[in-house]
Amino acid sequence: MLQDVKSYLGxxxxxxxxxxxxxxxxxxxxxxxSRWLIGLCQSVYNEKILKRYHMENFKRGSIPMQDKLRLSxxxxxxxxxxxxxxxxVPYASAVGSIMYVVRCTRPDVALAQNITSQFQHNLGDIKRELRVSCYSNAGYLTDADDLKSQTGYVFVLNGGAVDRKSDKKSIFATSSAEAEYIVAFDASNEAV
Known part of the structure; x- marks a missing residue:
């Protein structure tokens, strides 16, 4: 089918x-x-934006928008x-740079971009404290066939999960406490 389209266009x-x-x-x-996936990525453009506004060394991550955010x-x-x-502060320029990303590959951040663009005339110091909570748990010997434990953790910010993982461990835990230590170690590695 693709060859037919190419020959027609030719x-x-x-x-x-x-x-x-x-x-x-x-x-x-x-x-x-192999997995029938296709995607678009603007990471090179995003890196240029971060460098332009001297934010290339900032810690990155997915952050859900704060519930009932009130800016005035x-x-x-x-x-x-x-x-x-x-x-x-080149605030309007930064918001405009983000708008290009929103229009092309990241419609999920359109609302946040729209709200912040309303304050381009005089931003001021709008600071947000980000409190991330982590919850972890382990099920000791959850698989009776191979005696391995199921572990998992979730990071929560503004009431929304921003990172999570659940898996069956490849190593054996000798107690439920050891299984909990293993998942706490995994979660702390992810946090750092």
Whole structure:
């Protein structure tokens, strides 16, 4: 079927087959043919954004938007010192850079981008404290056939799970306490 489309286009237009596309408009195309998956990724563009705004060394992760987030103009810069400092912050440019990502590959962050774009005229210091909670558990000898334990953990931020894992361990635990230590170690590694 693909060859039929290519030959039809070749009859209508002067084309050259360059093989599988790897990038289009700066967006990486990745495939896993064995699992029938295809995806788009803008990680190179995202890295450029982070570098442009001196955020390349910040810790990264998935963060759900805070439930019932209330932003208002009263949080904006109000004193002369705050207003002067905010004149040097390229906030509108950063929001615009994120808008390109939202339109191309990340519609999931459109609401957050839209809300923050409403405050482009005078952002001020809007600071959010991020409290991440981690819960872990282990089931000792959950598989009677091979005597291995099932373990899991979940990280929660703003009431939403941001990371989780559940698996059967490849090592044997000699007690339920040891199984709990193993999953606590795994969760702490993930946290770091």
């Amino acid at each position: 009859r209508c237009f002067a084309i050259k087959d360059l093989g599988d596309a790897a990038y289009i408009f700066g967006i990486k195309i990745y495939r896993d043919r 103009k009263s949080q904006s810069a109000s004193t002369p010192d705050e207003l002067k400092r905010m004149q040097n």
